[in-house]
Amino acid sequence: MKPSGMPYSEMKPEDMLVLTDDGKVIEGEHTPSVDTAAHLYIYKQRPEIRGIVHTHSNYATSFAALGQEIPPIVTSVSDMF
Numbered sequence: 001m002k003p004s005g006m007p008y009s010e011m012k013p014e015d016m017l018v019l020t021d022d023g024k025v026i027e028g029e030h031t032p033s034v035d036t037a038a039h040l041y042i043y044k045q046r047p048e049i050r051g052i053v054h055t056h057s058n059y060a061t062s063f064a065a066l067g068q069e070i071p072p073i074v075t076s077v078s079d080m081f
């Protein structure tokens with residue numbers, strides 16, 4: 001889990017945390033992200049999920065605000081046009 005309140009531009013690999021299934025920090029010096037409970041809930045409900053990427057990209061946020069799904073377009077398809 002990423003540390004709370006630390007800008008990505010300043011974050012180093014050693015700043016990352018390792019937590020148990022119930023959120024106890026077992027490696028790392030920082031406070032875990034405020035998103036920890038949400039991530040733990042997702043991992044518990046969907047054991048097939050092995051990683052979570054939380055982003056605030058402009059395009060993804062726009063689709064979400066409009067209530068629209070993001071179409072699964074990959075670069076290999078665009079190469080054909």
Ligand SMILES: O=C(CO)[C@@H](O)[C@@H](O)COP(=O)(O)O
Pocket residue numbers: 002003004005006032033034035054
């Ligand atoms: O996206 C959100 C809130 O909208 C969070 O990820 C954001 O506040 C980051 O919190 P942390 O610095 O990771 O504790």
